[in-house]
Every structure is written in structure tokens, then in C-alpha cells.
Amino acid sequence: MSRSAHPLFFSALVAAALALPARAARGEDGAEPPCHHGGSQELKRARRSTADYVLPRVPLVRDDGKVVTLPEELDDGRPVVLDFVFTTCTTICPVMSRTFAQLQQALGRDRDRVHLVSISIDPEQDTPERLRAYGKRMGAGPQWRLYTGTVEASVAAQRAFDAWRGDKMDHTPATFLRAGPGRRWVRLDGFATAEELARELRELLAAR
Amino acid sequence: MRPPTSPAARRGPGARPGLLALLAAAGLLAPAAAGARPAAPAPASPGAGERIYREGLLPSGRPVRGAREGGGGVEGALAACATCHRRSGLGSWEGQTVIPPILGRYLFRPGARNVDDLDLPHVQGYVARRGAYTDATLARAIREGKDREGRPLGYLMPRYALDDASMASLIAYLKQLGAAPEPGVTRDTLHFATIVTPDADPVARQGMLDVLRQFFHDKNAGYRGATPPMQSSRGIMYRVNRKWQLHVWELSGSPDSWEAQLHERLAAEPVLAVISGLGGRTWAPVHRFCERAALPCLLPNVDLPVVAEGDFYPVYFSKGVLLEAALLSRELAREQERAAVRRLVQVVRPGDVGEEAAAALAKAAPPGLASVTRTVGAGEPRAALAAALTGLGPGDAVVLWLRPGDVAALPADPGPVAAVYASGRMGGLERAPLPPAWRARARLAYPFDLPEERRVRMSFPLGWFQVRRLPVVAERVQTDTWLACAILSETLGHMLDSFVRDYLVERMEALLSHRLVNGYYPRLGLAPGQRFASKGGQVVRFAQGAGTRVVSEGGWAVP
Numbered sequence: 203m204s205r206s207a208h209p210l211f212f213s214a215l216v217a218a219a220l221a222l223p224a225r226a227a228r229g230e231d232g233a234e235p236p237c238h239h240g241g242s243q244e245l246k247r248a249r250r251s252t253a254d255y256v257l258p259r260v261p262l263v264r265d266d267g268k269v270v271t272l273p274e275e276l277d278d279g280r281p282v283v284l285d286f287v288f289t290t291c292t293t294i295c296p297v298m299s300r301t302f303a304q305l306q307q308a309l310g311r312d313r314d315r316v317h318l319v320s321i322s323i324d325p326e327q328d329t330p331e332r333l334r335a336y337g338k339r340m341g342a343g344p345q346w347r348l349y350t351g352t353v354e355a356s357v358a359a360q361r362a363f364d365a366w367r368g369d370k371m372d373h374t375p376a377t378f379l380r381a382g383p384g385r386r387w388v389r390l391d392g393f394a395t396a397e398e399l400a401r402e403l404r405e406l407l408a409a410r
Numbered sequence: 411m412r413p414p415t416s417p418a419a420r421r422g423p424g425a426r427p428g429l430l431a432l433l434a435a436a437g438l439l440a441p442a443a444a445g446a447r448p449a450a451p452a453p454a455s456p457g458a459g460e461r462i463y464r465e466g467l468l469p470s471g472r473p474v475r476g477a478r479e480g481g482g483g484v485e486g487a488l489a490a491c492a493t494c495h496r497r498s499g500l501g502s503w504e505g506q507t508v509i510p511p512i513l514g515r516y517l518f519r520p521g522a523r524n525v526d527d528l529d530l531p532h533v534q535g536y537v538a539r540r541g542a543y544t545d546a547t548l549a550r551a552i553r554e555g556k557d558r559e560g561r562p563l564g565y566l567m568p569r570y571a572l573d574d575a576s577m578a579s580l581i582a583y584l585k586q587l588g589a590a591p592e593p594g595v596t597r598d599t600l601h602f603a604t605i606v607t608p609d610a611d612p613v614a615r616q617g618m619l620d621v622l623r624q625f626f627h628d629k630n631a632g633y634r635g636a637t638p639p640m641q642s643s644r645g646i647m648y649r650v651n652r653k654w655q656l657h658v659w660e661l662s663g664s665p666d667s668w669e670a671q672l673h674e675r676l677a678a679e680p681v682l683a684v685i686s687g688l689g690g691r692t693w694a695p696v697h698r699f700c701e702r703a704a705l706p707c708l709l710p711n712v713d714l715p716v717v718a719e720g721d722f723y724p725v726y727f728s729k730g731v732l733l734e735a736a737l738l739s740r741e742l743a744r745e746q747e748r749a750a751v752r753r754l755v756q757v758v759r760p761g762d763v764g765e766e767a768a769a770a771l772a773k774a775a776p777p778g779l780a781s782v783t784r785t786v787g788a789g790e791p792r793a794a795l796a797a798a799l800t801g802l803g804p805g806d807a808v809v810l811w812l813r814p815g816d817v818a819a820l821p822a823d824p825g826p827v828a829a830v831y832a833s834g835r836m837g838g839l840e841r842a843p844l845p846p847a848w849r850a851r852a853r854l855a856y857p858f859d860l861p862e863e864r865r866v867r868m869s870f871p872l873g874w875f876q877v878r879r880l881p882v883v884a885e886r887v888q889t890d891t892w893l894a895c896a897i898l899s900e901t902l903g904h905m906l907d908s909f910v911r912d913y914l915v916e917r918m919e920a921l922l923s924h925r926l927v928n929g930y931y932p933r934l935g936l937a938p939g940q941r942f943a944s945k946g947g948q949v950v951r952f953a954q955g956a957g958t959r960v961v962s963e964g965g966w967a968v969p
Contacts, residue, residue, distance in 0.1 A: 290937035290938055290939050290940050291938075292493045292494060292496075292938045293493075293494050293502070293504045293507055293509060293566060294507060296484075296493075297478070297566065300482060300484070304482050324935070325968075326933075326935070326945040326946055326968045327935070327937070327940055327945060329968065352966075353933070367505060369923050370923060370935070370937070371504055371505070371920050371921075371924075371937070373504070373505050374505040374506050375505075393565055395480045396482075397480070
């Protein structure tokens with residue numbers, strides 16, 4: 203909990219209690235910030251890995267207001283493409299959501315066989331109404347659903363996918379794909395393109 | 411704006427024609443000038459540039475369009491420069507993503523070396539040791555995504571289709587953005603105002619001013635004379651140490667005269683921002699003034715804030731009594747399932763904020779519920795309240811939007827009503843002086859953390875008051891005032907000498923949710939466009955016949 207960015211402390215106690223993650227001081231302790239203008243090139247190309255994630259049984263509220271649980275919602279048999287967004291995000295999320303919209307188009311008729319999932323990382327702001335409006339603005343079709351819930355549920359979901367970064371403002375772009383219940387997850391860190399996602403999905407569908 | 415670090419990841423030149431073809435196919439490229447008559451260049455208009463920058467709209471009213479490499483098009487508001495570079499032009503960062511500043515003074519001069527450019531504060535994402543842009547290379551960066559040296563910009567930066575006149579206007583705007591000196595910022599002092607309306611509670615007013623003056627005093631106690639601005643391209647930023655000066659703007663007369671009074675005060679005492687403050691029945695004129703004057707109005711103590719989507723400068727802790735109305739509307743819907751509630755009876759004092767809260771609840775009440783609002787008449791409170799509460803029956807749900815004085819003067823018994831609700835915010839939260847029979851039945855809207863949940867966090871402000879021997883006369887108002895000051899102090903600490911009004915709001919948007927010590931609130935958070943930091947609340951009942959223990963009915967919820 204170091205605060206190299208802070209010039210004055212009221213007291214060590216307050217400083218500790220108010221501590222921002224050290225990352226808030228990023229760019230002030232190195233010669234240059236680590237990446238620039240939309241991130242370094244390794245963000246531009248998504249990094250692929252696979253992982254097994256255990257889905258916590260947390261309740262989420264779908265954009266139609268229905269209360270669902272995370273595992274059941276993801277285990278309906280369809281391949282899943284999942285990301286974490288929030289509706290007032292100005293940099294990363296619009297790009298990721300735009301990619302989801304393009305993925306719907308890229309999949310053509312196959313899109314009816316997949317489930318696109320966006321889980322809010324700002325659930326108190328992102329009510330189901332706001333999620334619906336966001337989905338509409340971004341061009342979400344019927345197979346792309348958005349989810350909110352309590353802060354605790356959202357954090358639990360982020361932790362389950364190793365996507366919890368401590369605060370919504372510290373999130374990084376990542377997309378997760380899975381062929382079906384019980385299968386491994388493919389994780390793409392960075393801005394995957396719609397083509398990359400479509401290719402991953404087709405491979406997952408073909409392998410089933 | 412940095413070239414790719416890994417050569418392997420660089421886009422080959424072959425991608426360029428592809429992208430140009432894509433832009434052309436999408437109708438994004440301005441047609442080449444045709445005909446022999448060279449058109450005179452349209453005069454650059456910073457106003458038109460501002461519209462492109464902030465709203466993503468061309469002078470024609472059509473949306474600005476751009477495309478990301480391999481990522482398809484963006485247009486309109488999503489394509490506006492301000493979306494990422496923010497209104498201030500000082501950029502932003504999110505996770506690993508750093509958006510650099512694009513004010514003219516950063517773009518059009520060569521990067522600063524260690525100590526040869528002392529009047530250029532460092533900003534996240536600004537990289538020293540770079541050449542300067544020219545109008546031509548900047549236009550190329552915006553259209554083709556190439557930096558000064560012709561290397562590709564980052565993926566998030568769209569390539570924009572802008573005709574020459576629009577480009578000239580945009581560049582003219584970037585040159586003037588942030589160029590004017592910021593009001594209320596001098597070489598050694600930051601000036602802030604706080605605003606008190608004439609109908610503000612006098613006790614809370616004194617409590618708030620005590621906290622503000624003490625906080626400013628503490629801030630300046632550490633001031634050790636002017637330090638010269640310093641910075642280093644080694645990435646170590648020395649902050650200019652500045653004093654804080656508080657101006658108390660006490661308003662008088664009727665609300666329709668407040669805006670004029672505020673304009674006079676601001677002209678006489680330029681300030682960087684309004685911090686905290688105290689309102690009574692209405693805050694709308696103050697909100698309007700701050701928005702029009704482009705003056706941040708940060709976290710005032712108001713029961714009835716202004717909900718205005720799209721306003722930038724006023725920032726509130728919560729929606730106040732409107733949040734309570736939303737919480738109670740949910741509760742009523744549940745109550746309807748449990749019991750036969752047929753009518754909503756709301757009790758308000760004419761001229762108090764309860765009137766607006768009651769109107770909001772009546773509007774949001776579940777369908778099938780009759781709704782009536784009764785105002786407490788003038789004269790002796792006990793008799794007036796009894797009159798307002800006559801003729802209630804078993805199908806009625808009563809909602810009290812009353813202050814403690816009225817709450818204490820309620821008749822002994824609510825009678826055979828279906829349910830009793832009260833505004834916690836107005837009535838005094840767990841200290842609401844409800845008569846025993848009311849207290850046994852009442853459920854309070856409670857848009858805060860429960861007392862035992864916030865106890866540990868509250869030791870920070872309460873300890874602060876105690877050490878400084880500040881009398882605690884209005885705990886919640888004083889805690890929120892302390893919190894507002896602490897948030898301001900922390901946000902300024904992250905601004906690295908770029909003391910700019912818009913940037914202050916933007917940094918607060920980005921940093922607020924990191925805080926852990928939030929007084930009465932379980933958590934606070936903002937984001938671009940969010941103006942209410944605490945979004946939820948609960949409905950509580952008293953645990954015992956006496957004391958201040960309250961129990962949450964359904965836990966924390968966001969209505």
C-alpha cells in the first residue's frame with residue numbers, strides 16, 4: 203500500500219486507510235509510463251491462454267430484470283463468449299462491445315447458437331434499464347445478454363475469471379470463450395478482433 | 411503517442427491500403443478536390459472545432475466518423491475526441507491504457523527535457539524527448555494514425571475522416587484549449603468557495619464552516635513558502651506546494667436572485683472550484699450557476715440535488731431524498747404483495763424538500779395505488795400534524811417527509827394503518843424522535859451504511875473532530891464536509907500541477923472509487939458522466955423500543 207504519489211499525509215494511519223493501489227502512481231516512478239495511447243502493442247494483439255475457472259454460485263440480474271445464477275446462465279449448453287464492461291466507461295468497453303457487435307455479424311446464422319455475455323463491473327450504476335440502453339446503443343442482438351447484480355456478486359464473478367483488478371477504473375480488456383459446460387476456457391487478454399473471436403468460436407464449435 | 415515497442419507487433423505497410431480502402435468503402439474519406447478552381451480554405455473556427463472535439467459533430471451537423479484498424483467504425487459521440495482525451499484535453503488512464511494529453515501546448519512543442527521547460531506540468535501519458543507536431547503532421551495523425559515520426563499510433567486511436575476546414579477548426583480548438591489561465595489559481599494559492607443558502611439550517615451551517623476552516627487551516631499549516639515548480643524527465647514529479655484559500659459565499663434573499671449574487675461573487679473572487687456547501691429547500695439556482703460558469707461544484711450538503719443528465723460540473727454524494735423516494739417505492743411494491751395497501755398517504759411541510767420527494771414517490775408508486783399528499787398546516791405543530799393525519803384506515807401506507815421537530819410532535823398513535831414509512835435523511839436517521847407507537851411500526855428510508863457497519867470508518871472523521879476540538883453539532887453534515895475536503899485534497903494530489911477545473915472533475919471521476927474511508931457511505935464511485943457517488947440505500951426498522959439500533963429489512967439495494 204505504498205503511496206509514492208502522495209506529497210502530504212494527514213497521518214500514517216489515514217494514508218494507509220486511504221491508500222490507492224500503488225499503480226495509481228504509475229508513470230511517476232519510471233522514466234516513462236509503461237504504455238501509451240491505447241496501450242502498447244502487446245495490448246493490441248490479444249494474448250491467448252486456456253484456463254479452468256470455477257464459477258461461483260452468485261445471483262446476477264439479467265438486462266430483462268430476471269434474477270439468474272452465474273453457473274446456470276453459462277451452462278445452458280451454448281458456447282459462451284464473455285467479457286466485463288461498464289456502461290459509463292469511455293475507453294476500453296466501447297471498443298470491446300463494438301467487437302461483440304461485429305462478432306454477431308461475423309458469425310452469420312451461427313450467432314443463434316452462441317451466448318454473448320457482458321457482466322457489469324459497475325453494478326450499482328448499471329441497472330437493468332441502463333444495460334438495456336447500452337446494449338441497444340451497441341447493437342446487441344437477442345443472443346447477447348448483459349448482467350448486473352450486487353457489488354459482491356460482480357466482484358465474485360471477476361475474481362472467478364481472474365479479471366478482478368481492485369477497481370473498475372483499473373480494468374484491462376479480456377475476453378473469455380468456452381465451448382460448453384465443463385470445457386476449458388480460452389482467455390484472450392487484450393483487444394481481440396471480431397475475426398479472432400469468430401475463428402476461436404468456430405474451432406470450439408467444430409471440436410464439440 | 412508512442413511507437414510500438416515490439417517490432418514484431420508492428421503493422422506492416424501492407425495494412426495501410428487496406429485500411430484506406432475500408433475508409434473509402436465506408437464513405438469516410440473526403441473526396442479529393444476536383445475541378446481547376448482552387449477553393450479558398452474555409453476559415454478555421456475554434457467553435458466548430460469544439461463541437462467536433464466534444465460531441466463528435468461536424469459543422470454540417472453530421473456525425474464525425476472514424477475507424478480503428480481491424481475494428482470497424484466509430485461515429486458521433488463515441489468518436490468525439492473528448493470521449494477518451496476528456497473535456498480538459500489532458501487525457502486519462504484506465505487500467506493499462508494511458509490516453510495522452512492533446513492540448514496544443516503538449517502537441518506543438520518539443521518534449522521537455524529535465525529542467526528546461528518549467529511551465530509545462532507533467533501529465534500521465536505525456537512523453538518528453540519528442541519532436542513537436544506541426545499542423546500538417548497532426549492532421550496526418552488524426553487522419554492516418556501516424557505520429558510525428560510517421561510511426562503508427564496506438565490501437566484505440568481511430569483514424570478520422572475530416573475535411574480540411576473541419577481539421578483546421580479542430581486544430582485551432584486544440585491550440586486554444588487550456589491556454590487561458592485558470593481562474594482561482596495563482597503561483598502560490600488555490601482559491602475555493604463554499605456556498606451557503608439563506609434557508610440552510612443554522613446549526614449545520616456553523617458545523618460545516620468549522621470543518622472547512624479547520625481543514626484549510628491544516629492544509630496551510632504544512633505550507634513552507636513558495637517552492638519553484640520543478641519536474642524531471644526521470645519521471646519524478648515535484649509538486650508545486652500551494653496554499654488553499656476559502657471564500658464563504660453566503661447567499662441572501664429569494665432563490666431567483668442567487669444566480670446574480672453568485673456571478674458577482676465569482677467575478678470578485680475567482681475560484682477554482684466550489685467545495686462542499688449547504689442548501690435548504692432548493693439548490694437548483696446554485697447548480698445552474700455552476701454549470702453555466704463551468705465551475706466544479708463538489709459534494710455539497712443538500713437533501714434535494716438537481717438530477718440533470720449531461721451536466722458536467724455539479725457532483726453530489728447521492729440523490730438525497732429522491733433516492734429515498736426510489737427506495738420507498740420498491741418497499742411499497744413489496745408491501746402491496748404482503749398486505750392490502752390501497753392508498754399512499756404522504757405528509758409534507760409546504761416549502762420543504764419533502765414536497766419534491768413526495769411527488770417523485772407518487773410518480774414511482776406501484777400501479778393500483780391511490781395517492782394523496784397532505785401538507786402540514788401553519789400554527790401549532792401538534793394540532794397541525796393531527797389534522798394532516800386524520801381519517802387514516804387499514805388500507806393506508808403513511809409516508810412522513812418531516813424534520814425532527816415535526817416527527818416529535820406526531821400524535822401518540824398512527825392508528826390502524828397498513829404501514830408507516832419515514833424519510834431517514836429528513837427525520838434524523840436512527841435518532842429520529844418518533845413517538846413509541848410510531849417507532850414500533852416505522853420503517854425508515856436509510857441511504858447510508860448502518861451505524862455499526864460504519865463505526866470503524868467513522869472513527870476517522872470523529873477522531874479528526876476530537877483532536878481539533880471541533881464541536882460535533884451535525885454529525886452527518888460535518889462528516890460529509892470532512893469527506894468532501896479529503897476527496898478534494900486527494901484528487902488535487904493526483905493532478906500534478908495541472909490545476910484545471912475540468913481536469914479536477916475528471917480526476918475525481920477516475921479516483922473516487924479507490925477510497926476506503928467514506929464516512930456514512932459504504933462506497934463511493936463515479937465515472938465519466940456519473941454525478942451521484944453513492945447509489946444505494948436500505949430500509950430499516952428500529953430494533954428496540956429505545957436506543958439507536960436499527961435493522962436492515964432487505965440489505966443494501968440500488969433502486
